[in-house]
């Protein structure tokens with residue numbers, strides 16, 4: 001029997017909805033999700049993160065150092081809880097892949113960088129397991145965007161010989177992986193399409209006592225405002241050619257207010273929610289061309305109104321969740337970071353230059369030995 005290698009993946013995206021934590025067994029190539037948990041981020045830490053990520057934040061380096069330490073502890077706690085709750089023999093785990101919490105992603109310009117926090121030394125120290133972190137920097141150093149990184153994993157695992165597939169991840173931001181039929185001569189590509197749940201979460205939090213629009217019900221109760229939608233779609237990011245990646249630094253409520261002005265507050269808030277959901281759907285569907293099958297993962301999979309709008313805009317594409325391909329849509333990204341850790345541990349490359357724009361394939365991540 002082929003040996004199985006075990007890795008832990010830790011992922012916390014821009015939604016700040018919790019730390020996705022998975023134990024994955026890799027048998028040759030195929031990953032099997034053994035167990036998973038989501039570790040909540042306490043409200044005080046979440047508040048500090050939201051404040052720090054805000055474009056007008058004025059804080060000190062000490063604040064950043066403290067966040068790095070608190071996040072490192074949070075990730076370590078989640079990995080330890082996964083191990084303890086499932087009576088896992090730690091010595092069987094080869095390594096942990098930790099994405100870190102993105103504070104700022106600025107991959108273009110004179111000084112490109114992507115900043116993830118969550119001290120990996122603390123994770124290695126507390127778990128006693130080799131930890132691999134800082135996956136994005138090397139790709140950026142090689143001229144890439146450092147993002148998105150999951151397409152390499154999608155390509156390895158989810159390509160089909162004669163179907164053109166797209167894998168769509170709807171997190172705080174949305175990204176797609178375009179997987180042409182593997183028998184064709186086209187290569188895989190992918191990029192961030194723009195907003196995912198991020199604007200939806202921010203708008204509903206401002207108007208209702210909840211952090212997200214369950215099933216998209218509130219948006220569905222409103223009416224799409226075509227004028228506002230068209231103004232939002234005029235954002236330059238949408239017409240940039242890939243490689244491209246983005247984050248909360250751009251798509252936030254300040255962006256919305258700057259584009260719409262007072263009109264934003266004169267409309268019914270549920271109409272704005274409907275319009276923002278349409279913005280997410282449209283900015284995704286505009287990029288899905290000549291695609292037989294679209295598979296969705298990330299929290300947005302559960303927004304049935306968003307999925308309904310995607311189906312409306314893509315009538316000729318079969319749309320389902322990645323569960324159909326054997327990967328639970330809620331854990332795709334965390335599983336991908338377990339895979340990226342495996343790649344690094346085995347001295348294998350983890351980026352797709354056709355996606356990130358890097359000069360070449362690179363081994364990603366920094367290793368913190370057990």
Ligand SMILES: Nc1ncnc2c1ncn2[C@@H]1O[C@H](COP(=O)(O)OP(=O)(O)O)[C@@H](O)[C@H]1O
Pocket residue numbers: 012013014015016017018170171172173197198200201211212213214215216297298299300302303304333
């Ligand atoms: N039942 C649901 N209905 C609508 N939206 C949902 C539902 N469940 C999760 N979400 C959305 O998914 C988001 C989390 O998605 P996730 O993929 O974890 O994003 P990130 O990678 O940014 O953390 C939540 O903030 C929420 O907006």
Ligand SMILES: [Mg+2]
Pocket residue numbers: 012013015016017018020
């Ligand atoms: Mg999340």
